[in-house]
Amino acid sequence: MFKTINKWFKIELEAQLTEAGLLDIESVSQREFDWFEAPNRRRGGWSGVSRIVLNPDAPKAEQRAVFLKIQQNHFYIAPNTCFLKRLTFEREFAAMQAIRPNCDAIPEVVMFTKWQENGNQGSILVTEALDGWIPLRPWLLGDLEQPVPDKDTLHRAFDAIAKTAREINQAGWIHMCFSAKHIFVNEQADGRFAVRVVDLEKTRKRIGLGRRTVKDCSHFMRHTLAITEEDKAHFLKAYFQTDSFTPAQKALIAKMRGAPEV
Numbered sequence: 001m002f003k004t005i006n007k008w009f010k011i012e013l014e015a016q017l018t019e020a021g022l023l024d025i026e027s028v029s030q031r032e033f034d035w036f037e038a039p040n041r042r043r044g045g046w047s048g049v050s051r052i053v054l055n056p057d058a059p060k061a062e063q064r065a066v067f068l069k070i071q072q073n074h075f076y077i078a079p080n081t082c083f084l085k086r087l088t089f090e091r092e093f094a095a096m097q098a099i100r101p102n103c104d105a106i107p108e109v110v111m112f113t114k115w116q117e118n119g120n121q122g123s124i125l126v127t128e129a130l131d132g133w134i135p136l137r138p139w140l141l142g143d144l145e146q147p148v149p150d151k152d153t154l155h156r157a158f159d160a161i162a163k164t165a166r167e168i169n170q171a172g173w174i175h176m177c178f179s180a181k182h183i184f185v186n187e188q189a190d191g192r193f194a195v196r197v198v199d200l201e202k203t204r205k206r207i208g209l210g211r212r213t214v215k216d217c218s219h220f221m222r223h224t225l226a227i228t229e230e231d232k233a234h235f236l237k238a239y240f241q242t243d244s245f246t247p248a249q250k251a252l253i254a255k256m257r258g259a260p261e262v
Helices: 011-019 025-029 088-102 136-141 151-170 209-223 229-240 247-254
Strands: 002-009 037-042 045-053 065-072 109-117 120-128 183-187 193-197
Touching: 002 011, 002 025, 011 109, 025 065, 025 109, 025 120, 065 088, 088 109, 088 120, 088 151, 136 151, 136 183, 151 183, 151 193, 151 209, 151 229, 209 229, 209 247, 229 247
Parallel strands: none
Antiparallel strands: 002 109, 037 045, 045 065, 065 120, 109 120, 183 193
């Protein structure tokens, strides 16, 4: 027997979501999708991502595209939650809703729902599509049509990325996978960059700003390829909002794997 446990959506998009058939949860749970990313099959279940246009009959400039993430029996289990099983998209939805008021780099959530059927659990998380945004990792590696950013452009992007990391950490959260693979950027008319950070499935609350800072800054510097020691130092100065590190900041940086000499 199919049972919807939780259903949340942006009320102003109800007509478009209905037109796209996404509010009929049981039907969506059985739909075959064109995968944007092939499904991951692990943790005893699976999850996949599809790109959907909610109003395909509208003029192209008025079309609204979203990413739909769907999963079944794809759980996150951790000691700090007494090994309680929780769907990864359910965790991600909760984190995005909690962090977004403090950080505009969190993508807009359009819809979330969770269901049970015959002992299985599933969920859907729908967020804004990032059409026109530049994925940071292939940009840095020269795998896009856009040229690899010069030093000035890269550092302006790092200013915005560091601001994003700081806002997440100051809100009491750790992203846990804060690296170029999960970051998109978009240069604005004034030369500054806007940022979107995705894949918050592992994001968690953690006591201690210093511990949050060390974890996310370490991950960014270790797992963001094709950046120099100078680039890392610029990122850290932007994160700490300083031109000269204090002894306390240097002590934190000394704990970061992949950090430059400061």
